Amino acid sequence: NAGVTQTPKFRVLKTGQSMTLLCAQDMNHEYMYWYRQDPGMGLRLIHYSVGEGTTAKGEVPDGYNVSRLKKQNFLLGLESAAPSQTSVYFCATWTGELYEQYFGPGTRLTVT
């Protein structure tokens, strides 16, 4: 039971390059989330999904796209990376109101 895993753990991109971050969960949770964490800004929600095939915008969605083709996977895409997207990205899952959110270990992305 791996919980929530994120791939890759680290990545360096040049401005304008694209990449996809993968979040995978084996807990059968309906809800999945992508956050970014920046110094002095806390964690901010980028996009989230309330079930397979659904996605919704969070607080800071610009410059990102997401897909939830399978229940266990939630992908975060950067089509044209910018230095402002340098951050640590966390994926989280949730099963319902009475329960807690579970977080992955994070992906550290640097855009030069």
Add this chain to the structure above:
Amino acid sequence: KQEVTQIPAALSVPEGENLVLNCSFTDSAIYNLQWFRQDPGKGLTSLLLIQSSQREQTSGRLNASLDKSSGRSTLYIAASQPGDSATYLCAVKAAGNKLTFGGGTRVLVKP
């Protein structure tokens, strides 16, 4: 819009002292409040989850209280140890299935 504040942003205490971490939120219509621990360069580890109907939750040396009407939660860590050094974050879940995080309190426990 829900706003979550944690004061102080940083805290340093000698080993053995009790820790008191504060979290305040602006909208009392919440489902629950969650406290997390984050070690440098690591992900978030859930410490305690308090439902909106509860006043407190306890786990070992940790105790979290919730006062919805005043928009406050407090995390108490008894008899602090150097291993408790980390950043502690609180987050509230309200309508819309989303968490709103505070900025965190960075704790240093000196031996």
